[in-house]
Every structure is written in structure tokens, then in C-alpha cells.
Amino acid sequence: MIGPGMIERYVLRKTLASLGAALAVLGALVMLIAFVDIARNVGTRSEDAGFGQLLYLTVLQAPATLLTLTPFIFLFGTLGAFVGLNRRSELIAMRAAGVSAWRFILPAAFAAFAMGIVTVTLLNPLTAAMSTRFETERDALMAGYLKNAPKGAWLRQGDDKRQIVIRARMRDTVGGAVRLRGVSFFVYDVQPNGSLVFSRRYEAAEARLEPGFWRLTGVSEATPGAGALRSESASVPSDLDERTASDRFKNPQAVAFWRLPETIARTEAAGFSATPFKMRLQQMLATPLLFAAMSVLAAAFSLRLMRLGGLAALAGSGVALGFGFFFFNELCGALGKADVLGPILAAWTPPAAALLAGLTLLCYTEDG
Template identity: 80%
Template sequence: MIGVGMIERYVLRKTLAGLAAALAVVAVLVMLIAFVDISKNVGTRADVGFTQLLFLTVLQAPATILVLTPFIFLFGTLGAFVGLNRRSELIAMRAAGVSAWRFIMPAAIAAFIMGLLTLTLLNPLTSAMSAQFETSRDALMESYLKSAPKGLWLRQGDEKTQVVIRARARDQVEGAVRLRGVSLFVYAVQPDGSLQFAQRIEADEARLEPGFWRLSGVRVAMPGAGAIRSETYTMPSNLDDRTASERFNNPQAIAVWLLPETIKRTEAAGFSSIPFRLRLQQVLATPLLFAAMSVLAAAFSLRLMRLGGLAGLAGAGVTLGFGFFFFNELCGALGKADVLTPAMAAWTPPIVALLAGLTLLCYTEDG
């Protein structure tokens, strides 16, 4: 008599082995592609060695691997269950009266738990590594970035004043944000909410200090008045080094726990928070997404070997997985364009994938 938990533990071990193999393959491919890309974009523009290129690759690759994690669960689970089917182990389980729901459930639960770990641990870690990658890359390419024309935009404000900041370049000096070739456009917020231009400030350099910007080489111009020159000038600011740096980063470089605060600050400064809201919802949907991909993969690998067509059905599962990936990207693009709400854009793909897997499973198991 087979023990109640023996089958679940056995299927779970096979599933974890399949996931580990898929992760290894994806990680190697991503590392190779990332190394070639960094060598082309950084190595040809800065004097860097193999060790530095490898360090940048290690910093960048985890974020890409995390994006491809749904494929890892799809291929890993599919490979594990196809292996069980080819060795007739699934046939033996079902002949013993074990329902398909029973040996698929461990894979789905494990995927959901891994999704929670990704949400709580891996996402903050990869976000920190992505931010460090951008900082390290900019430091290595400092001479190139100085000569390359590049405009950076920042915005700060409160209920009385809104300031749009444009800078030619940015760098970090002793952990503080420093901008070069700076233009500050200051607007006064009117009682009806409209903005009225108040003054324009040009500065050779702006350094963010606690509570204010310290400007040097300053020229201040107001409507109807001439420009006033000054060696130094201070401008109040509600930004700090971390929040100012976040404005230059993409949402993927911000940890999930910092996204709600970033959304509030972005909206207070007058920016659109849609990319950050979408990113937050996508990260929260990760556990359901992983579980859905596992169920979908398992459902496509349950056809009995003696009936034939298992390879074709597994191939159809892989094709459907790629189709789901493009559907997910489409929903993300529609969410960024504000066609769909961030919640709808993030949660629709995993729900559709889960329903598709459960539907196929019901058809296969219960007819």
C-alpha cells in the first residue's frame, strides 16, 4: 500500500530536479548573452578587463533570469512529468487509483511557495543588484558618458511649488547625487491647480544635500527681469540621495517593498506612477503566475504513452507557453499605455493561464 505522502514527495523531488535543470540551462544562456552584450556596449567604450565585465554580468543576469522564471517553471515541470510518463510511472500511479489532481498538486504548491520566496527575497535582491549594475556601469563608462550628449530629467514639488530639473549628466560623489549642466524651471502652483512660470535657474553643477540642492556657477532669470549671477545658490528639495536616484532607474531596479512609497513620491512630484503601479501588481501576481505555469505544463504531459501523441502535446504546451509570454508582454504594454488598469494588466495573464491549465486537466482527467 502506497503511503499518503510518498507519491507527493516523489513527484515533488522529480519536479524540483526538473526545475533545477531548466534553471541551469536558462542561467547559462542568459549569462552568455549578457556577457556578450556588456562586452559590446561597455567593453568597446571603456577600458575594462575580463573580471570587471564578468562582475557586471553577474549583477545584470539575475534580473533577466527572474523575468524568464515562468519559462523555467513551464519547461522544468513539463520535463519532469514527461519523464514520469515515459517511464510509465504516471500510468502506475493512476492504475493504483491515484488521481491526477493528487500528483499535480505538489508541483503547483511548490511553485506558489517559490513565488512567495521570489516576492519576498529574490525581488529585493535582484533589484539591488540591478541598481548596483547601473551604478558600476556608469562609473566604468564615466569618461564616455561625459562626452556623450544625454539629457536627464527630474522633478520635485509640493502643494506650492513645482520644479522641473534638466541636467546634461549625473554621477555619484561620496554617495551623493551630483548633476552637471543643470537647468531648473520653477513653477508656482495657483489656487486652481494650474502652474505659473516663476523663474529659471541655470547652474554648472548641482549637488543634493539633505533638504536642499547646492548649486554653483548660477544664473537666475525671472520673467521681465535680467539674469542675476551668483557663485552659489541653494534650492529647497524634498528629495534625498536614494529617492533622487530612483527617478533615474527603471521600475525593475526598485525593490517591491519600496514601490508603494515610490508611487506616492512620484505622484506628489507630478509624474505618472503607472509604470511603478504596474510593476507592483506584476510582482504581487508572481506566486499565482508560477503556479499557473506548473499546472499548465503538467496538464500537457498527462496523455498516456500508449495513446501516442505525447511529444506533440508537450510541444503544444511549449508553444502555448511562448504565446502566454507574448500575451503577458502585450498586457504589460497596454497597462503602461493606460489602456488597462495596472491590476488588470498584471493579473489577467496568470489567471488565464491557470484557467487554461485547469480546463485541460479536467478534460484529460474527468473527460
């Protein structure tokens, strides 16, 4: 006698085991490639980089890459689980007993959706912190190689009364504090009609971000129609802090999910386009749907009965289609960042299309 929910739990256990195997294989491959890349780029340029340091850098970097490839884990894992059930004739027995395909596919899809939520809310902030740590450790090991490399920066801050554009020839982080060297501050007053009027310019040898202001040293201050005034130090008010200033230097993929809304608000307040960050936020929100879509798509392509033949070809088609949707997702992301598509449309279209394709094939397989 089969109790209620036993089939769902059994299929879910098989799916989770297959997902674990796919994660292990893909994780090992990513770790190997990351280690070789770090050994080539860091190990050959730093005398202090031993095997332990290179392995540590690999552990810090690899999770971010693996997180990007997570849709393939659900594609390969779910496909492997259902093909295995089909080869052992377990799916045939379930179908013969009158069990609908929806009954054992939906639990896997809901599990993928739940894992997507965990990935976005917990794993993404963790990998973002690890990526930041990776950059710090890598730069420390390559300090001698990078000491003469230019590392300039552009920043912008302000509100509805004043806007400040900051240009620095060099930037670095000392003890977590943001420091700029060879820096210029261009100060503009915001007029009632929204236009900007140049107010003054600061040239400084160094600017260090303190709570609530920039501390300038070796300063030359100039205003329109007047000569430059030199002083040892000066301060310029700032609404930035170490974290938000550092976020301006980062790729949107390196900003943690929970910090994206704040980064978007600050970027727009400073007068910059926040489209890349909005695109990243929408992609994060669409991640659970993408994982569920990959699971449904993989399961739908593995339900063909073994006795009818062609299961391997159909499963291969599912893998190829999954790759196609993944690259379609990347293409839409690029179009969204370029403002060709709106962030919501660019982020949600690929997972919605993948889910609809899987559901269509599932309906055709199940109901003819």
C-alpha cells in the same frame, strides 16, 4: 503500504529536481549570452576591462535577465518532470491505484506559488541592487568612452504649494551623491484652483543634492518682470534624497519591489504619471500566480498516457502555449504602461488566463 503524503512528496521531489536542471540550463545560456554582449559592448571600449571584470559584470547583470525568464523555468521544469514520470509509467501506476491527478499536480503548483513569493520579496530586491551595481561598474570601466556622451535628465518635485521642474544637460553620481550640471530650476506656485503660476527660474552651473535641499553653484536667479541676479551659491528646498532621485532616472524594472509603493507616491506627488511603476507593482504581485499557472499548464499537457501516443506532440503544444502566454503577458504589460489597459487588468489577465487554460485541460483529461 503507501503512507499519506508519500506520493505528493515523491512527485514534488521529482519536480524540484527538474526545476533545478531547467534553472541550470537556462542560467548557463543567459550567462553565456550576457558575457558575449558585455565583451562586445564594454570590452571593446575599455582598455581596463579584463576577463575578470567582464565576468564580474556578467554575474551582476545576468540574474535580472534570468528573473524575467523564470516562468519558462517552471514551464520546462514541470513539463520535464511529469513527462519523465509518464515515460517511466509511474503516472500510470498512480492513476491505476486510484490516485487523482489533482493530488500530485497541486503540490507542484503550490510550490511554484511559494517560489513566486520568494522571488518577489527576496530575489527581486537583490537583482535590482545587482543591476544598479552593474551600471555603476560598467560606467566606471567605460568612463573614458562615455565622458563626452550627453546624459541629461528631467526631474520634478513639489507638494500642494509649490512645484519645481528641473532640467539638466548632464548628470552623474559622485560617491553616491546626485550631481547635475548645466541645470535649470523652474519654480511654480500652486494656486487654490490647482493651476500653476510661474514664480522664478534658477540657472546654475552645478546642482548637488544634499539632505533636504539642492546646493547650487554659479547661480543666476530670475523672476517675472525683473532682471537676473547672480550669486556664487544658493539652495533650493527638496523632498528628494539620493535614492528617490536616482529612482526617477531608472526603468521601472530596476526599482526593487519594496520601494515601488514609495516611488509611486513620490512620482504622483511630483505631478508625473506613475502608471509604469503601478504596472510593475501589479506584475510583481501577480508573479506567484503566473508561476503556478505555468506549472499547472505544463503538468496538464503531460498527462496523456504513453500507450495512446502523441505525448511528444502534446508536450510540444504545451511549450508553444506557454510561450504564447508569456508574450501575451508582455503585450498586456506594454498596453498597461501606455494606459490602454488598467494596471490591474493588464497584470492579472495573462496569469489568470494561463491558469484557467491549464485547469480546463486538466479537468478534461481527468474527468473526461
